[in-house]
Amino acid sequence: MRYISTRGKAPALSFEEVVLTGLASDGGLYVPETLPRFSADELSAMAGLSYAEIAFRVMRPFVNGEIDDATFKSLVTDAYATFSHDAVVPLKQLDANHFLLEQFHGPTLAFKDVALQLLGRLLDHFLKKRGERAVIMGATSGDTGSAAIEGCRHCDNLDIFILHPHNRVSEVQRRQMTTVLADNVFNVAIEGNFDDAQAMVKASFADQGFLNGTRLVAVNSINWARIMAQIVYYVAAGVALGAPKREVSFCVPSANFGNVFAGYMAYKMGLPVKQFIIATNANDILHRTLADNDFSKKELEATLAPSMDIVVSSNFERLLFDAYERDGAAVAALLERFQREPTAMAEAPLAKLREKFASFSVDDATILEVIREAHRRTGEILDPHTATGYRAAERVRADQATPMVTLATAHPAKFAEAVVKAGFQGVPLPTHMDDLLDREERYAVLPAELAAVQRFVADNRR
Numbered sequence: 280m281r282y283i284s285t286r287g288k289a290p291a292l293s294f295e296e297v298v299l300t301g302l303a304s305d306g307g308l309y310v311p312e313t314l315p316r317f318s319a320d321e322l323s324a325m326a327g328l329s330y331a332e333i334a335f336r337v338m339r340p341f342v343n344g345e346i347d348d349a350t351f352k353s354l355v356t357d358a359y360a361t362f363s364h365d366a367v368v369p370l371k372q373l374d375a376n377h378f379l380l381e382q383f384h385g386p387t388l389a390f391k392d393v394a395l396q397l398l399g400r401l402l403d404h405f406l407k408k409r410g411e412r413a414v415i416m417g418a419t420s421g422d423t424g425s426a427a428i429e430g431c432r433h434c435d436n437l438d439i440f441i442l443h444p445h446n447r448v449s450e451v452q453r454r455q456m457t458t459v460l461a462d463n464v465f466n467v468a469i470e471g472n473f474d475d476a477q478a479m480v481k482a483s484f485a486d487q488g489f490l491n492g493t494r495l496v497a498v499n500s501i502n503w504a505r506i507m508a509q510i511v512y513y514v515a516a517g518v519a520l521g522a523p524k525r526e527v528s529f530c531v532p533s534a535n536f537g538n539v540f541a542g543y544m545a546y547k548m549g550l551p552v553k554q555f556i557i558a559t560n561a562n563d564i565l566h567r568t569l570a571d572n573d574f575s576k577k578e579l580e581a582t583l584a585p586s587m588d589i590v591v592s593s594n595f596e597r598l599l600f601d602a603y604e605r606d607g608a609a610v611a612a613l614l615e616r617f618q619r620e621p622t623a624m625a626e627a628p629l630a631k632l633r634e635k636f637a638s639f640s641v642d643d644a645t646i647l648e649v650i651r652e653a654h655r656r657t658g659e660i661l662d663p664h665t666a667t668g669y670r671a672a673e674r675v676r677a678d679q680a681t682p683m684v685t686l687a688t689a690h691p692a693k694f695a696e697a698v699v700k701a702g703f704q705g706v707p708l709p710t711h712m713d714d715l716l717d718r719e720e721r722y723a724v725l726p727a728e729l730a731a732v733q734r735f736v737a738d739n740r741r
């Protein structure tokens with residue numbers, strides 16, 4: 280298998296190269312040239328297997344024999360042994376046909392752990408094999424940062440720089456990052472928003488001169504391995520609920536679009552999916568695009584679901600590539616227009632997306648209402664991101680007969696502000712984080728200026 284760019288002009292890469300690369304050299308994102316497809320028998324055979332075994336079977340075709348099976352199996356098994364629930368990503372039934380897929384049982388309590396526990400191990404494996412060092416630059420609206428640090432901190436060959444928007448992540452999220460005092464971990468609070476941070480990371484991939492030849496690696500979902508690892512839980516949930524004999528629907532709290540895109544990949548690989556629902560907070564560009572063909576930027580708003588405070592949604596590009604029949608030039612032209620001015624998708628690709636995707640946007644007042652309502656009905660305290668999904672699933676699901684799986688993307692203990700505002704006392708952190716609020720913090724505060732950030736990285740990398 281080879282990986283090609285969504286903008287059609289960068290060289291095709293192998294799996295190892297794609298894991299060790301960020302953006303493609305033409306500014307696009309890498310996707311597999313062809314997708315593996317599972318037969319109904321292969322899917323049926325996955326029901327009842329351990330999560331690690333399903334993960335191995337789903338991801339093996341993407342690895343392409345570039346890691347031998349025994350080694351890859353052990354990387355996968357080790358990655359998922361760090362989760363506190365035996366099912367790794369368990370399903371919880373809320374009512375007759377609505378399920379939560381709990382994605383917060385990993386070390387940092389959000390769905391990002393599922394991919395980043397594996398990505399850290401893959402990077403360690405490839406860099407050791409090559410005898411190379413690398414620098415990671417990542418942008419976070421709160422969850423990717425700690426999951427990346429947790430996944431990569433033990434890799435001696437890596438220095439990790441994580442940019443978060445100053446004062447725009449929750450206290451628990453910030454401390455999960457800034458209290459890791461390892462020599463290879465650097466946190467930077469940017470005086471700007473997530474889009475500023477992500478733009479600086481992307482600009483650094485485009486011009487890596489400031490690193491004097493050291494490799495720059497991505498831990499954001501621009502890295503294909505992030506998407507690959509996230510495909511697994513769609514397959515695991517689907518077969519647990521009766522696929523391939525029964526269709527399943529998924530509702531996904533969305534922003535940078537890596538999570539729901541992974542679900543779409545599972546569908547393209549043979550999982551029978553009736554509907555994907557894209558849930559957004561007040562930063563509703565994905566909903567506006569799907570519902571009104573309004574593919575235009577609006578001022579980024581700080582909401583009670585801060586991890587979804589994103590306007591420029593990276594992985595939407597991967598979906599556009601598919602919707603535009605893999606025409607890289609058309610995708611590049613649309614995205615260049617989008618950066619400059621309000622724009623719209625062509626009718627045919629949009630119609631294609633609407634066959635499988637619906638969307639819904641939830642404001643802050645509704646997030647609070649949903650947290651209270653879901654607790655009354657189910658006994659669960661949802662985190663504010665999951666709350667957007669819960670409401671969207673109720674409002675725009677295609678039918679009641681198909682099982683609906685809402686992805687519970689984070690643990691409510693990470694978002695005390697929203698939970699308390701909704702009228703609860705808060706949710707305790709798990710015991711391994713008991714003293715998080717007392718730990719020493721270390722981070723730099725920098726202006727949202729590329730030169731300042733690159734100087735910081737160049738000066739501090741080991």
Ligand SMILES: Cc1ncc(COP(=O)(O)O)c(C=O)c1O
Nearest residue numbers: 422533534535536537538586688
């Ligand atoms: C808790 C949580 N929910 C939802 C999202 C949205 O996921 P995605 O960016 O993959 O669309 C994020 C981060 O982006 C998140 O951290």
Ligand SMILES: N[C@@H](CCOP(=O)(O)O)C(=O)O
Nearest residue numbers: 419420421422423499500535
């Ligand atoms: N919500 C994310 C934003 C970055 O998304 P990614 O999936 O591209 O890493 C975060 O919590 O940082």
